[in-house]
Amino acid sequence: MIRVAVAGPRGRMGALAVETMITGREFLLVGVLDRKMAEKADTLAGAVPIYTDMLTLAEEAKPDVLIELTNHESVYPNTRDAIMNGIRPVVGTSGLTEEQIGKLSELSGEHGIGCILAPNFSIGAALLMKFASMAVKYMPDAEIIELHHDGKKDYPSGTASLTARMMAESAGTGSTEGTGDGRGTDVSGIPVHSVRLPGLLSHQEVLFGGEGQLLTLRHDSFSRQSYMSGMVLAVKDVMNRDCLIDGLDKIIG
Ligand SMILES: NC(=O)c1ccc[n+]([C@@H]2O[C@H](COP(=O)([O-])OP(=O)(O)OC[C@H]3O[C@@H](n4cnc5c(N)ncnc54)[C@H](O)[C@@H]3O)[C@@H](O)[C@H]2O)c1
Numbered sequence: 053m054i055r056v057a058v059a060g061p062r063g064r065m066g067a068l069a070v071e072t073m074i075t076g077r078e079f080l081l082v083g084v085l086d087r088k089m090a091e092k093a094d095t096l097a098g099a100v101p102i103y104t105d106m107l108t109l110a111e112e113a114k115p116d117v118l119i120e121l122t123n124h125e126s127v128y129p130n131t132r133d134a135i136m137n138g139i140r141p142v143v144g145t146s147g148l149t150e151e152q153i154g155k156l157s158e159l160s161g162e163h164g165i166g167c168i169l170a171p172n173f174s175i176g177a178a179l180l181m182k183f184a185s186m187a188v189k190y191m192p193d194a195e196i197i198e199l200h201h202d203g204k205k206d207y208p209s210g211t212a213s214l215t216a217r218m219m220a221e222s223a224g225t226g227s228t229e230g231t232g233d234g235r236g237t238d239v240s241g242i243p244v245h246s247v248r249l250p251g252l253l254s255h256q257e258v259l260f261g262g263e264g265q266l267l268t269l270r271h272d273s274f275s276r277q278s279y280m281s282g283m284v285l286a287v288k289d290v291m292n293r294d295c296l297i298d299g300l301d302k303i304i305g
Pocket residue numbers: 059060061062063064065066085086087121122123124126130143144145146147170171172173174210279
């Protein structure tokens with residue numbers, strides 16, 4: 053059984069990850085990493101120990117894997133500290149900068165501890181990234197529209213940033229950190245437009261324009277359940293890695 057811990061267990065995604073790890077036969081949920089001991093409880097749902105620091109989590113619960121589902125401020129320190137404490141991170145949280153990804157990649161390689169970054173765990177989004185990387189070679193004029201629920205604070209989405217970076221690599225134009233201007237955020241030379249509205253969950257379109265034609269690739273997540281099979285896949289896969297993998301698309305074959 054894989055010993056798993058979840059960071060951000062009271063969040064929308066974290067709560068679902070906790071449930072998935074508790075019900076999955078291949079996993080043993082050994083603890084959660086929370087910001088504080090809420091309601092003075094020392095367990096979640098009366099069963100799973102709550103930790104507020106990585107060192108104690110590592111020493112007492114001894115997780116093999118940490119599923120990171122917090123926010124753009126906590127994700128880097130949590131992922132770094134997990135690697136340094138010998139825990140393999142599976143990072144679902146969005147908002148890591150390219151510089152931070154570079155540092156985590158170095159750290160992961162130095163320690164020989166696998167780490168998977170998957171800003172979108174849904175298989176459909178991973179496929180969209182692959183298809184967009186293919187299409188950009190033939191239709192280089194492209195823009196991304198990412199649409200999310202109004203509770204999402206960070207922008208552009210992790211999915212859009214990774215899609216843009218992969219497209220730039222595929223087109224040979226190189227990856228650069230995004231900056232904002234009046235036409236969305238420039239990520240690796242590709243404009244990304246961010247929409248936040250009630251009623252939405254997670255949606256992305258990549259539009260490719262050509263003379264007299266438009267190609268649109270679109271993916272929609274209608275339920276957070278769409279992320280769970282990819283998360284399970286990543287938790288199993290990271291056990292066999294000794295370096296950082298940037299994107300679920302790299303592990304779905
Ligand atoms: N990879 C995916 O498929 C996927 C899917 C949905 C959301 N996300 C991303 O996952 C992240 C969480 O999304 P959400 O909708 O669950 O957000 P949320 O705000 O509902 O939950 C985040 C939780 O993290 C907790 N938290 C913050 N800092 C922490 C810390 N240092 N230690 C422990 N807990 C901490 C918060 O208290 C909160 O409960 C976001 O970055 C989002 O973009 C990824």
